[in-house]
Amino acid sequence: MEEEVSGGGMVPSGGVPGERSQVLIPRSHLFSRLALFDLANPVAETWFGCVFGVVGAGGSVYSHAATGDSATAAASVRKTVKMSEICDFIPYGDADGASEVDSPVDSLGSVESAVPCEEMQETPDYIRRGAAPRHKMAPVELFSGPSSPQDPPPPPERGAAAAGEEGTAHIGRAHEIEAAAGVTEQGGRLHAEERQSDCCGQLKQQYGLLLREKEECRRLLEDLMRENEVKTRECREAQKTLHDMKMELLRKSMHVGSLVEGQVKEKSRLCQLLNELSEKFKVLKLEHQNLRQESLEYKNCILDATQMSTSIQEYVNKYANLECEFKDLKEKFSEETKERKDLYNKVIELKGNIRVFCRCRPLNADEVAVGASTAIDFESAKDGELIVRGHVSSKKVFKFDSVFGPEEDQEKVFERTAPFATSVLDGFNVCIFAYGQTGTGKTYTMEGIEGARGVNYRTLEELFRVIKEREGIFQYDITVSVLEVYNEQIHDLLLVGSQPGATTKRLEVRQIAEGVHHVPGLVEAQVSNMNEAWEVLQTGSKARAVGSTNANEHSSRSHCIHCVMVKGQNLLNGECTNSKLWLIDLAGSERVAKTDAQGERLKEAQNINKSLSALGDVISALATKTQHIPFRNSKLTHLLQDSLSGDSKTLMFVQISPNENDVGETLCSLNFASRVRGIELGQARKQVDVGELSRYKLMVGRAKQDMKDKDAQIKTMAETIQSLEAKNKAKDLLTVNLQEKIKELESQLLVERKIARQHVDNKIAQDHLQKQHNMKDEKWCMRSPMAERNLNSTAEKLAAPRDFGIAKQMFSDSNSENYSFKQLMSLGEEKENNPEAGQLPPSKARRLSVCNGGTRQHQPTDPASRRKSLIPLPRRNSLMPLPMAKPLAVATPPPLDKITEHLSPPMCSPPVVSTTRLAGTRGSTASCAEAFRRK
Ligand SMILES: Nc1ncnc2c1ncn2[C@@H]1O[C@H](COP(=O)(O)OP(=O)(O)OP(=O)(O)O)[C@@H](O)[C@H]1O
Known part of the structure; x- marks a missing residue:
């Protein structure tokens, strides 16, 4: 189907951009010259079409763009085409070259003749060449047809005025050519032969030229065609691509639509979700606010907690410090307690009482065998207390300086005894004795057994240890005596032949000085070390009278006394001491009836009891501070007089039995010990060696007297020196005067x-x-x-x-x-x-x-x-005036014999005045006197 386009041209309907278009132009509208333009609009977005030009009656060629949907393509390109250009395109209507025309005349008929050669020649090359690219895309098949004189003139367009003018000129010329052609047609018949021969040559020439030009144009056209092909292909590809893109776009738009639909759904879902989320967010926000509030509160809480922890830490530190302080205080308290105890003990010691330690033996095998029960309670033994349970649920509490239960060993006992040993070396008399019922462990405490040495051994050991410690500062001489009081007789146990039962020399106690009692004739074994001392003690102990009683298989039937005499000298100050250590193992008190002693044992028991009774009397007298102390009532008290009368430090071990059956004796012993503990002996006195002391005192007195004499001498000498110095000064002065005088006289x-x-x-x-x-x-x-x-x-x-x-x-x-x-x-x-x-x-x-x-x-x-x-x-x-001299009355020279001492040096040498030392001037004054005498 063909549509008539504006301008009289027919454009095939349904033209597709990029595709070949055929424009059907009625022959009536075609004046013989048509121009085919490539009306492709380079700026068109979608497609472009073909334009054909029509030479209207006005001589203008209008270009019409058959545009698709592009508005821009609607802007038609109006071109004024020269005839030569039109001619160029006529034979090439077919883009493919298939309808190639051999001659333009064949296709155009009389057009060729109408083309003026000048015009052709005038056509510039650049137009021809420039036209080539414009014709690549759309080859046109031209059809002749009636031209439409009613073709409306092209609408006046802005910007095309100039082209219109130019086009008008060309159209005018074309009109002339057209007219000429019409004349030719009409006159051709008339003057065909005449003019044919004239023009033939010209035409042939022109034709030749045109042929050449045509060839050139053809080449150009070929190029253009090729280019057009390429472009066409490109256009096609582009169209295809565009189509694809369109399709893609469509598909995508569809897809987008579906997507949009889905998205709408999604959106609604999301909106719903968003709403939910916003709700949740609101909730969360609230929660967040709450949490924030809580966190703030927690923060405050944390601050409070930090403060609290700080304060707790402080409290902990304080507590720790307090604990430390408490510990310190506790330690201090214990120290203070100990110190208080020590001080108390010292006070007691200063008071001079006898210290009493109570020791209880364990139940022996026999007692255990008979199932004897214990009557002593040692719960408060640490505080020095013990409780004796009586038969009738009565208790009696005793307090002593120390209480040692059955389980306490020898070492523990000696710990408290050791200070007494040191006191002996310090020059104090010390007496340690064990008192108690027979078989209660007196001998065990004092002597001990193999493997559990008693106080005697340990005291001696301590003595020698301290002696060694004090070596170089103190010097000690130790002598040991061992004696016993048996049946009120003193026996020296170190004498040869003093075996048990042997008759030995009787010894007596004598007072050798005020407060000093001695047993003359007693063997004193000098010992220098522990072994020697122990050997001596053992020798004496072996000689002790021992017998078997009902109470004790090896009962001591005598009071065994070890006397350790210590002579000490302080090497630094020369102080000498003479002290004694009494280690006494008393015989056990016993009830004769109970032990059922008879004969010799009875006599022994009676003597023992008598001496112990005398000891009790002495203790009572001392406790009541009676004027007369009956020391001489027994040998034992007589011997112990020094120790009990106040000069000594006394320690008593009261030995008791735990057996319930012995409660009576135990109570007796404890009562006795309590009385002893209450005795105030007065302060112990250091036993300084008096002889040495007096000698030293004498020496000191003499030395003091000497010092006094010497001081007096020194004083007089000092006075003499002073007077002599004064004299010397006066003499020096005189000498100076005399020297001056002598000089003058000379x-x-x-x-x-x-x-x-x-x-x-x-x-x-x-x-x-x-x-x-x-x-x-x-x-x-x-x-x-x-x-x-x-x-x-x-x-x-x-x-x-x-x-x-x-x-x-x-x-x-x-x-x-x-x-x-x-x-x-x-x-x-x-x-x-x-x-x-x-x-x-x-x-x-x-x-x-x-x-x-x-x-x-x-x-x-x-x-x-x-x-x-x-x-x-x-x-x-x-002559010269004499120097001023003192008047003779003032410095009257002494007599010559006196001057000898005081005169100045000889006149030949000037006097050297020395006021410092008299001796220094004496030589000079003597020589001066001699010179004066000579003079
Ligand atoms: N604390 C003790 N631990 C263990 N055994 C002890 C203790 N005290 C005493 N004995 C034992 O008891 C027995 C009697 O002791 P010991 O001979 O020393 O008594 P005594 O008081 O000296 O008697 P006597 O007055 O008759 O001489 C001994 O066999 C002794 O070993």
Whole structure:
């Protein structure tokens, strides 16, 4: 189906962009020249179509774009096509080249003739060439048809005015050509042959040219066609791509639609979800707020907790500190308690009471065998208390310094006993004794057994340990004696032959000094170490009287006494001590009826009880502070007098039996021990060796006296020294004054000597002259031999004028007081330095001999005599003024013999005034005195 397009052209309907379009143009509208344009709009987005141009009656060629749906393509391109261009395209209506025309005349008929050669030639190459690319896309098949004169002129378009003008010009020319062609047709018949021959040549030429041009155009067209093909293909591809894209777009739009639908659903779902979520969010927000609030609260709580933990930590620290303090306080308390106890003990000790330790033995095998029960309660043993349960549910509490139960071993017991051992070495008398019912363990406590040594052994051990410890500071001599009181007799157990039962020498207790009792004749074994001491003790113990009783198989039938005498000397201060350690194992008190003793055992028991009774009496007397203490009622108390009367430190072990059957004896013993504990003996006294002390005291007294004497001597000496120093000072002062005086006198003397000498010389010279005059006068009367006279006169002439001149001058000077002291001094010095100058020259001597009648007169050497006899002292004021000297009354020189001590150094040397030491000046003063004496 074909549609008529504006401008008279028919455009095949349903033209697809990019596809070949055929425009059917009625032949009436085609004037012979048509231009085919590629109306592809390069800016069209979708497709482009073909445009055909119609040369209207006005001579304009209008281009109409058959555009698809693009508005931009609607802007038709209007072109004014030259005839040459139209001709160029006519043979190529078929884009594929299939309808190729051999000649344009064939297809266009008379058109070819209507084409003016000039116009063809005028057609510029660039148009032709530039047209090529424009015709690539749409080859057109032209059909001739009636042209429509009613073709409306193209609408005036903005921007196409210029093209319209140009097009008008061309159309005008084409019209001319058309007219010419019509003339040709009409006149051709008339002048065909004439004009044919003329034009034929021209046409042939033009035709040749056109052919060439055609060839060129063909080539161009081919290029354009190829290009067009390429473009077409590209367009097709593009169209295809576009189509694909459209399809894709469609598909996608569909997909999008489905997606959108889904999305809408999703959206609604999401909206719902969002709503739910927003609800949830609101809830969560609320929860968050709540949580935030809570967190704030928790934060505050944490702060509070931190503060609390800090305060708790502080409290913990405080608690720890308090605990530490409490611990410290506890320790301090325990220390204080201990100290208090010690102090209490010390107070007790100072009070001087006897310390009592109670020890209970365990039930022995027999007692255990008979099922004996214990009557002693040791619950408060640590506090020194024990409770004795009586038969009738009565209890009695006893308090002692220490209580040792049956389980306490020897070591524990000795721990509390050890300080007593040290006290012995410190010079105190110590008495340790064990008291108690027979068979209660007295011997066990004191001596012990193999493997469980008792107090005796351990005390000695401690003694020697401390002695070793104090080595170099103290020196000790230890002697040991062992004796027993058996049947009120003292036996020395160290004597040879003192075996049990053997008759030994009886010993007595004697008082050798105030408060010192001794057993004369007692063997004292010197020991230097523990082994020796123990050996001695064992020897004595073996000799002890032991018997078997009902109560004890090996019952001690005597009081065994070990005496350790300690002589100590402090090597630092020389202090000596004499102390004693009594270690007494008393015989056990027993009820004769109970033990059923008979014979010797009975006698022993009676003596034992008697001595123990005496001990009880003494204790009672001491406890009640009775004036008379019955020490001498028994040998035992007599021996222990020193220990019980106050000088000693006494320790009593009260031994008891745990057996319920022995409660009576136990109570007796404990009561006795309690009484003993209450005794105040007074402060223990150190047993300083008196002899040594007095000797030292004497020595000290002597030394003190010596010191006093020495002090007095030193004092007097110091006083003497002081007075001597004062004297020395005065003498030094005097010496200085005297030295000054002496100097003055010396200078005076010197001057006087010189002057005197001058006087003497002058006098002699005058005398000599006088004599010469006299002699001359005599010669006149009595002529002398010439030789002699000449000789004398010559000598006189030589000597006299000079001496006389000088002397005369000096004398005159002296008289006139014009010569100076210096001159005199120099003169004097000259003469003194040259002794010969002081003497008279030979001529003078001769003169003297002449004066004295030829006999040589002895020159007096003593200047004093000369001065006395000849020379008056020169007036002092004629010389230098003398230095100021103290008046003699003030510094009167002492007598010569006294001066010897105090005079200054000799005049030849200046005095050295020394006020420091007397001795230093003594030498100088002596020499000074000597010089003065010589003077
Ligand atoms: N604390 C104790 N631990 C163990 N055994 C003990 C203790 N005390 C005493 N004995 C034992 O009891 C017995 C009697 O002791 P011991 O001979 O020492 O008594 P005694 O008081 O000296 O008697 P006597 O006065 O008759 O001499 C001994 O066999 C001794 O070993």
